[in-house]
Amino acid sequence: MYPDLPPVPADPASTVLRVGQIGFDAPTALLDRFGLQLRWVAPGEPIPGSFWGGEEAGIIGSTVYARDDTPVHSLLHEAGHLIVLPPERRPDVHTDATDSIEEEDATCYLQIVLADELPGVGRARLMADMDAWGYTYRLGSTRAWFEQDADNARDFLQARGLPC
Secondary structure, eight states, X not given: OOOOOOOOOOOGGXXXXXXXXXXXXXXXXXXXXXXXXXXXXXXXXXXXXXXXXXXXXXXXXXXEEEOTTSBHHHHHHHHHHHHHSOGGGGGGOBSBOOOOHHHHHHHHHHHHHHHTTSTTOHHHHHHHHHHHHTOOOTTSSHHHHHHHSOHXXXXXXXXXXXXX
C-alpha cells in the first residue's frame, strides 16, 4: 500500500492572467493614452515583434501586438518599453526596445503601476504573475524589489513625467 501523494503542482506560469481573460478594450484605451496602438493577433499566429516568441507580446514602432493567450504582464511590459522611450525613438523599435538597465528597470516598475489601470488586474496580481513567470530580483520577489529596491526606476519615471 502506498500513501496518497500530494498532487503535482501545476506549472506556476500556467496560472498567469491572460489578455483574453480581461479583453482588449481596457488595454487598448490605456495604451492609447500614451500614443500607442494595440493590435490583436489571431490564435496560433506568430506575434509580430515578439522578443521571446510564443505567446509573449511584441512591439514594432508604436504598436504592441498580443493574442488572447498573451500574459497581461507581457503586454504591459512591452508597452512600458515604448512608453519610457522618447516618442521620436519609437519608430525605430522592432522587437527589442532597450539597451539600458535603467530603461529596463523603469519598464518593470511602470508595468506594475499600469496594472492598476486595468479592471480585474491590479499591481498585486501582476507582481504575483511576474514571479510565477520567472522574473527575478535580488531581493527574491517582484514585490520586495518594487517596494524596497526600485528607487532608480521610480526616479527615472518621475524625471520624465511618467506614472510612478
